[in-house]
Amino acid sequence: MKTESVLEKILAAGHLAVTSECGPPRGAVPExxxxxxxxxxxxxxxxxxxxxxxxxxxxxxxxxxxxxRQMGLHPILQMVTRDRNRLAMQSDILGAYSHxxxxxxxxxxxxxxxxxxxxxxxxxxxxxxxxxxxxxxxRDEGKFQGGDExxxxxxxxxxxxxxxxxxxxxxxxxxxxxxVKAGADFIQTQxxxxxxxxxxxxxxxxxxxxxxxxxxxxxxxxxxxxxxxKYMKNKVPGMSVPDEMIKRMAGxxxxxxxxxxxxxxxxxxxxxxxxxxxxxxxxxxxxxEEKVPEIVKRAGLHPxxxx
Amino acid sequence: xxTAERKPIxxxxxxxxxxxxILLVGCNExxxxxxxxxxxxxxxxxxxxxMACMKEGKVLDVxxxxxxxxxxxxxxxxxxxxxxxxxxxxxxxxxxxxQEVARRFKEKPVFPAVNTKFMxxxxxxxxxxxxxxxxxxxxxxxxxxxxxxxRCSKRLLNGPCGGSTRGKCEIxxxxxxxxxxxxxxxxxxxxxxxxxxxxxAKDWRTSRDGGPRRIIREDLAS
Numbered sequence: 001m002k003t004e005s006v007l008e009k010i011l012a013a014g015h016l017a018v019t020s021e022c023g024p025p026r027g028a029v030p031e032x033x034x035x036x037x038x039x040x041x042x043x044x045x046x047x048x049x050x051x052x053x054x055x056x057x058x059x060x061x062x063x064x065x066x067x068x069r070q071m072g073l074h075p076i077l078q079m080v081t082r083d084r085n086r087l088a089m090q091s092d093i094l095g096a097y098s099h100x101x102x103x104x105x106x107x108x109x110x111x112x113x114x115x116x117x118x119x120x121x122x123x124x125x126x127x128x129x130x131x132x133x134x135x136x137x138x139r140d141e142g143k144f145q146g147g148d149e150x151x152x153x154x155x156x157x158x159x160x161x162x163x164x165x166x167x168x169x170x171x172x173x174x175x176x177x178x179x180v181k182a183g184a185d186f187i188q189t190q191x192x193x194x195x196x197x198x199x200x201x202x203x204x205x206x207x208x209x210x211x212x213x214x215x216x217x218x219x220x221x222x223x224x225x226x227x228x229x230k231y232m233k234n235k236v237p238g239m240s241v242p243d244e245m246i247k248r249m250a251g252x253x254x255x256x257x258x259x260x261x262x263x264x265x266x267x268x269x270x271x272x273x274x275x276x277x278x279x280x281x282x283x284x285x286x287x288x289e290e291k292v293p294e295i296v297k298r299a300g301l302h303p304x305x306x307x
Numbered sequence: 308x309x310t311a312e313r314k315p316i317x318x319x320x321x322x323x324x325x326x327x328x329i330l331l332v333g334c335n336e337x338x339x340x341x342x343x344x345x346x347x348x349x350x351x352x353x354x355x356x357x358m359a360c361m362k363e364g365k366v367l368d369v370x371x372x373x374x375x376x377x378x379x380x381x382x383x384x385x386x387x388x389x390x391x392x393x394x395x396x397x398x399x400x401x402x403x404x405x406q407e408v409a410r411r412f413k414e415k416p417v418f419p420a421v422n423t424k425f426m427x428x429x430x431x432x433x434x435x436x437x438x439x440x441x442x443x444x445x446x447x448x449x450x451x452x453x454x455x456x457x458r459c460s461k462r463l464l465n466g467p468c469g470g471s472t473r474g475k476c477e478i479x480x481x482x483x484x485x486x487x488x489x490x491x492x493x494x495x496x497x498x499x500x501x502x503x504x505x506x507x508a509k510d511w512r513t514s515r516d517g518g519p520r521r522i523i524r525e526d527l528a529s
Contacts, residue, residue: 082461086508108468111460111478122461129465130508145508163469171467171490174503178465182505190469237470237477 002139002185005103005157006074007046009307010280011186011215016273017280018301019076019188019217020292021048022068024059033059033067036289043293045304046074046103048188048282052083055115062092065101076159077101080109085125086134086145093135097154105159105188106131129182132160136183158183162216163190164201166238173204180214187214188282191221191232194240195271202277211277218272219282222291223261226250262291262298269299308337308428309401310435311344311421313352320359322418323397327366329356330393331420332386332408333373334400341435343421344399346373352399352420377404383411390415426457443513443520449506451492456509458485464506 065075226249233241339345360367377400467486470477
């Protein structure tokens with residue numbers, strides 16, 4: 001084992017891993033973090049904590065991770081290169097690891113223009129691949145990015161994102177290969193609705209044997225309504241939602257759409273279980289955390305294995 | 308070249324409000340090419356300011372001059388003959404020119420009449436786009452002649468990010484995805500394999516992050 005990460009243990013034991021996410025509150029309200037995380041207890045192996053997602057200011061991922069860790073749960077520290085230079089990122093990693101946070105997700109982050117501070121400077125000292133390299137070198141070489149030795153190097157289990165639905169499609173397997181080369185241990189994908197395209201991507205991943213070098217957690221997000229499905233299709237960059245899904249959501253009465261969205265999500269997981277190389281699921285129930293236990297149970301992923 | 312756009316007339320009027328005699332100085336280099344601050348624009352701004360002042364019942368004395376290069380002390384020296392007849396200088400050069408005038412004439416107020424924008428190229432008549440950030444360590448040889456530092460919204464050296472859609476950037480459908488352009492060009496050059504080489508973290512000391520920069524050429528320096 002490279003780390004003490006529970007997620008690493010679950011994946012190494014060959015279990016299908018389950019992760020979910022928790023967006024920190026837009027205020028100093030630790031109770032909100034506890035409330036969201038508590039709903040996930042016993043149903044997921046680890047909880048991603050987003051880092052100013054969609055470029056909106058929220059409680060820091062590190063602080064919210066700490067709250068979750070103190071509840072005896074396992075947070076995944078998300079960190080974007082948009083807001084911090086390499087000094088700030090490394091110091092936060094040392095701090096997080098000192099508090100028992102041993103799993104992280106390395107991202108570039110949404111551009112500030114999408115958020116509530118479009119006037120902010122965007123940092124991007126590193127990109128996500130250079131970020132992965134930095135965290136790996138901190139762990140395996142015991143060195144800071146600048147080259148100096150680290151006292152008690154942080155041993156992070158390193159996650160990265162992959163979006164099989166962005167363009168150009170022909171680069172999407174190659175970009176995953178770069179993340180593997182950089183040292184990522186696991187991947188959480190963009191929300192999967194377009195199964196044929198995902199399967200085509202996975203075929204490319206398997207052809208290069210990448211699924212044996214990295215654990216791929218398939219991302220899913222349940223639709224709450226037909227409106228949300230349309231929004232995801234039309235407004236979210238790099239997202240592919242087939243028309244049949246939108247039709248199916250719109251085809252049921254409004255008060256039954258949430259239920260239909262959950263069923264669709266469970267069916268997607270069932271289908272993804274059949275895809276060779278899928279090592280688990282990342283369930284992103286946006287502001288709908290209370291439904292994660294139901295999805296996990298209905299998808300046959302409960303109880304979670306003890307490791 | 309360095310590109311610029313003229314400031315709104317109201318802002319320029321506000322900056323020169325306390326003064327009656329203005330030396331309006333254009334530049335014959337970049338700002339002429341991008342039609343922001345050359346001889347022609349100096350003439351247009353001069354008339355506009357005089358008319359605007361007339362409406363307010365004030366007579367504005369404007370002396371027009373356009374230097375060969377406002378960022379060059381040799382040409383800025385040409386202002387000596389006119390500077391004493393002016394209460395303030397209004398410069399239509401890029402920020403480099405404005406500062407050179409301010410450096411040479413320490414006791415004369417100098418105001419910019421343009422906003423300096425970026426180093427770019429002309430895409431077509433009347434359209435200029437950013438091409439270079441002056442990072443001080445050019446990577447164009449590795450990226451098919453398209454700069455990810457200047458042209459990727461997140462300046463990713465290992466792109467594209469997950470927001471690239473049909474060749475466009477997630478921030479705006481008018482912006483090309485630099486990494487789509489880089490990939491297309493690598494393919495055209497038969498260099499697809501190069502894509503998987505990881506570009507290491509950049510040393511930003513050669514860029515603005517290392518502090519204000521200078522070039523000293525020992526062979527030329529006096």
